[in-house]
Amino acid sequence: MSIHKEQIKSALAHVVHPVYEKDLISLDLIQDLIxxxxxxxxxxxxxxxxxxxxxxxxxQCTQAIHKFADKDAVLDITIGINISRQRELEGKxxxxxxxxxxxxxxxxxxxxxxNVIAVASGKGGVGKSTVAANLAVALSQSxxxxxxxxxxxxxxxxxxxxxxxxRPDITTKKKLVPIFKHGVxxxxxxxxxxxxxxxxxxxxxxxxxxxxxxxxxxWGELDYLILDLPPGTGDIQLTIVQTVPLTGAxxxxxxxxxxxxxxxxxxxxxxKVNVPVLGIVENMSHFIPDDQPEKKYYIFGKHGARNLARxxxxxxxxxxxxxxxxxxTSDSGTPIVAADPTSPxxxxxxxxxxxxxxxxxxxxxDGQSGEKIExxxxx
Ligand SMILES: Nc1ncnc2c1ncn2[C@@H]1O[C@H](COP(=O)(O)OP(=O)(O)OP(=O)(O)O)[C@@H](O)[C@H]1O
Ligand SMILES: [Mg+2]
Numbered sequence: 240m241s242i243h244k245e246q247i248k249s250a251l252a253h254v255v256h257p258v259y260e261k262d263l264i265s266l267d268l269i270q271d272l273i274x275x276x277x278x279x280x281x282x283x284x285x286x287x288x289x290x291x292x293x294x295x296x297x298x299q300c301t302q303a304i305h306k307f308a309d310k311d312a313v314l315d316i317t318i319g320i321n322i323s324r325q326r327e328l329e330g331k332x333x334x335x336x337x338x339x340x341x342x343x344x345x346x347x348x349x350x351x352x353x354n355v356i357a358v359a360s361g362k363g364g365v366g367k368s369t370v371a372a373n374l375a376v377a378l379s380q381s382x383x384x385x386x387x388x389x390x391x392x393x394x395x396x397x398x399x400x401x402x403x404x405x406r407p408d409i410t411t412k413k414k415l416v417p418i419f420k421h422g423v424x425x426x427x428x429x430x431x432x433x434x435x436x437x438x439x440x441x442x443x444x445x446x447x448x449x450x451x452x453x454x455x456x457x458w459g460e461l462d463y464l465i466l467d468l469p470p471g472t473g474d475i476q477l478t479i480v481q482t483v484p485l486t487g488a489x490x491x492x493x494x495x496x497x498x499x500x501x502x503x504x505x506x507x508x509x510x511k512v513n514v515p516v517l518g519i520v521e522n523m524s525h526f527i528p529d530d531q532p533e534k535k536y537y538i539f540g541k542h543g544a545r546n547l548a549r550x551x552x553x554x555x556x557x558x559x560x561x562x563x564x565x566x567x568t569s570d571s572g573t574p575i576v577a578a579d580p581t582s583p584x585x586x587x588x589x590x591x592x593x594x595x596x597x598x599x600x601x602x603x604x605d606g607q608s609g610e611k612i613e614x615x616x617x618x
Contacts, residue, residue, distance in 0.1 A: 241276045242309045248272070250307035254299045258292070259601045263300070266604045270319065279304060280315035286322050286600040287381040287593070293318045322383055322462040322596075323603035324353040325486040349453070351460045352386070354486040354599055356517065357479070359509075361501020363470030365493045366522035368396035369565060370591070371467035372574040374489070377592035379422030380576065383462040386417060386424040388453070390479055391469040392445050395429025402572020406430060414457040421577040426456050446478040453483060463599075472501075472508040480512055486599055487517035489556065494524055494543030502544065506551050517598045518554035519544050520591055523561040532583075535560075554598060557591040560584060 252264040263269055263283070272281040283296055297316045304312050349355065358371040368389070375387040389397035397403065401420045407430055408416040415431075417424035432448065440448075458464065466483065468476055480488070488509045492502035502519065509516050521544030526536040538561070548555035559565070560583075568578040576585045576592075 240309075242274050242279065242312055244272055244274050246308040247274055247279055247281075247304060247312075250303045251300060253303045253307055254296070257295065258597055259604075261601075261605070263296075266601070268604070270321075277309065277311050278313050278315070279308075280317070282317045282319040284319050284321045286320070286596050287383070288320060320382060322353055323600050325355070325484070325599075326603055349458065349464065349483065352458055352464045353462050354603070355464045355466065355483050356595065356599070357466040357468055357483075357485055357488040357509075357514070358491060359468040359472075359476065359480075359488055359505050360470055360491045360498075361472050361504040362492070362498045365470075365491050365498055366559070367470065367491045368400060368467050369569055369574075370489070370491045370520055370522060370559070370588075371465050372397070372400045372569065373576045373585075373588040374592050374595060375423045375463075375465045376421050376574050377576045377589045378463050378465075378596065380580070380589070381592065381596065383596075384424075384460060385422065386426070386458050386461045386464040387467065388456075388464060389425075389427035389429065389467045390449050390452070391467060392428040392432055392440065392448060393469060395427045396467065397425055397427035398429045400569045400572065400574060401425055403427070403430065410457055412457075414455055415452075416457050421573065424458065424461065426452065428452065442474050445475050446482075449475070449479055450482050472504045477508060477512070480509065480514055485514045487515040487602065489517050489595060490519045490553075491522050492519060492544040492547065493522055493539050494537070494541065495539040496543070498539075499543050499547050502547060503551065506553060515602060516551075516553045517595055517602075518556035519548040519551075520556045521545055521558040524558035526561040529563055554594070556594045556598075557587060559587055559591070 248264055251269055252262045254263045256263060256266060259266055268284045270282045270284055285293060300316055301314050304314060358367050360367045371387060375385050379385040387397060389395050403418050403420065403425060407418050410416060415426060417426045468479060490502050490505045492498045506516050523539060526538050528534060545555050562584050564582065565575050565584055568575040575582060576588050579585055
């Protein structure tokens with residue numbers, strides 16, 4: 240007897256993704272299913288190359304089909320890398336009427352961008368730009384097309400962190416061409432606006448400059464656009480997050496109480512405008528001296544941001560130690576995940592990038608934008 244497609248689908252509905260904790264059919268991870276007699280072929284989609292997970296899933300799919308559909312089925316399972324696109328988000332929440340997001344034209348401008356992720360914090364100097372730069376580079380190292388927009392007009396970081404000294408090109412359509420470095424398409428307010436001059440700008444001037452920036456950049460096709468936000472949760476930040484169709488936000492905090500109070504405000508700001516918080520990153524979680532790498536000093540307190548994430552019921556994305564090498568690599572223009580990819584700090588940052596990617600993917604596939612998402616991270 241030949242096998243039916245429906246039998247295969249119901250067999251695969253028994254396979255639970257070990258990271259997303261949902262079955263492969265509900266997650267819409269099975270594509271191009273072909274069934275002919277005893278021959279079954281399909282593509283299993285993943286957001287990035289992960290051989291270990293791929294072979295585990297292939298094995299589980301084969302077992303499930305043999306058990307629930309046909310023990311003689313002959314399988315041909317291909318792994319396809321496909322970064323999912325952000326779903327349409329619901330209305331932008333209960334923001335004041337005059338601040339509600341206009342649906343166009345910005346959305347059309349970013350129509351080639353699959354996911355827009357804001358990196359924010361309540362407090363200044365906690366490492367947003369460091370996390371944003373390394374997140375962008377790590378995502379590009381995993382095979383994604385990535386852009387980074389530094390929206391901090393008062394204190395842009397991208398020119399230093401990526402050592403950009405040249406001015407970007409302008410297309411014939413008068414659009415700005417991002418500068419490509421360490422695998423990332425970069426645009427910074429600092430490329431065009433003199434920081435000293437911007438210091439005297441008032442809030443509305445800043446927000447209109449940021450909006451203009453987003454419209455007038457030739458981003459092209461991107462899997463992820465990372466926005467490095469200025470510190471705080473004021474009007475400028477609120478306008479930015481409502482101007483762009485955000486997939487979600489990553490909140491960076493250091494472990495001490497003053498930073499955590501502000502991180503809480505950051506989470507509240509995104510909830511207010513219905514932007515999902517993808518999770519909290521704890522930066523400078525502990526100090527590791529270069530000459531004593533086995534020592535850990537919890538100079539800002541222990542696990543503050545981790546505990547805050549638990550309290551606020553948002554995912555904890557990981558911790559980044561305070562290390563001289565992170566500051567040095569940023570200051571010299573090559574983020575640590577590119578400068579020293581096998582260092583423990585770079586590995587930690589790459590794990591954070593993987594978690595962001597997984598959280599975004601499950602959110603997109605689940606269609607649960609705006610709701611709390613729990614994922615289990617494989618060790
Ligand atoms: N984990 C770390 N270890 C060592 N130095 C770090 C770490 N994280 C950030 N720094 C350094 O701390 C300084 C502030 O970091 P960064 O510019 O990323 O913070 P920020 O939150 O973006 O600041 P701002 O609020 O001004 O935008 C930088 O010099 C950076 O290199
Ligand atoms: Mg910054």
